[in-house]
Amino acid sequence: MEFMEYKGEWYVWTLVIVSILFVLIMPKKNLTGVGIFITFVFSAGLTWTFDTISMSIFDLFDLAKKISIELSDALLIGFVPASIATIYVNFYKPQKKWSYVFVFTFLCFVLELGLVQFGYMKNNAWKTWYGIPVYFIIFKFFYPLYLKLISKELVKLTN
Numbered sequence: 001m002e003f004m005e006y007k008g009e010w011y012v013w014t015l016v017i018v019s020i021l022f023v024l025i026m027p028k029k030n031l032t033g034v035g036i037f038i039t040f041v042f043s044a045g046l047t048w049t050f051d052t053i054s055m056s057i058f059d060l061f062d063l064a065k066k067i068s069i070e071l072s073d074a075l076l077i078g079f080v081p082a083s084i085a086t087i088y089v090n091f092y093k094p095q096k097k098w099s100y101v102f103v104f105t106f107l108c109f110v111l112e113l114g115l116v117q118f119g120y121m122k123n124n125a126w127k128t129w130y131g132i133p134v135y136f137i138i139f140k141f142f143y144p145l146y147l148k149l150i151s152k153e154l155v156k157l158t159n
Contacts, residue, residue, distance in 0.1 A: 006064040008120030009072050015111065016075045019083035031090045035150065042146075043085035044078050051077050060126040063115075072120075084108060089143050097144065105135040 004010060023040065031039060054060045063073045088104050113128050115121035 006070070006072070006120065008115065008118030009064065011114055011118045012072045012076045012120055015080050015114075016072075019080050023083045023086055026087060026090060029090050030092060030147065031086070036086055036090065038150070039086045039089050039146075040082045044082035047077055047081040054126075059124050061124055062122045064120055076115075080111070081108075084111075085138075085143060088139060089147050092144065092147060094144070097140075101136065101139045104139045105132060108135040 004013075023036065028036065055062065063076065064070050084104065084107065088100065092100055109128070109132055112121070112131050116123060116128050
C-alpha cells in the first residue's frame with residue numbers, strides 16, 4: 001500500500017484531517033464531550049452500514065480502488081460524515097433549523113462533488129445530485145430527532 005497512490009487521494013486526506021481537527025477544537029454547544037463521542041461513533045456506524053450497502057450490494061459508486069478498501073477509503077467513510085454529523089448536532093439551533101439544513105446539505109453535496117471531480121469517487125448507478133434529497137432528509141428530520149432522543153446528560157440544548 002502506497003501513500004497518495006490514487007487520484008484525488010490528497011483531497012480525502014485533507015477532508016479527514018480538517019474534519020477531525022474541527023471536531024476536536026470546536027466549542028461544546030449542544031453536546032458534552034461524551035455526547036460528541038457517542039454522536040461521532042453512532043454516525044460513523046451508520047455511514048459504514050449505508051456506504052457498504054451502497055457500494056457492495058447496489059454498486060452505486062466506487063472509491064479509489066474498486067476491489068478492496070484502502071486506508072484512505074476507511075478514514076473517509078469513518079471520519080468525514082461522522083464529523084459533519086457531530087458538528088451539525090453540536091451547533092444545531094431549532095430556531096435556525098432551515099439555515100442549518102440548507103448549509104449542511106449544500107456542504108455535503110459540495111464535498112461529494114469534490115470527490116467525483118478530483119477522481120477519487122466514481123459514480124456507477126448514482127449521480128452526485130442524488131445526494132441532495134438524502135442529505136436534506138438526514139439534516140431536516142433524522143439528526144434533530146436524534147438530538148431530542150439522546151440522553152439529557154449528554155446534551156446542553158437551549159431553545
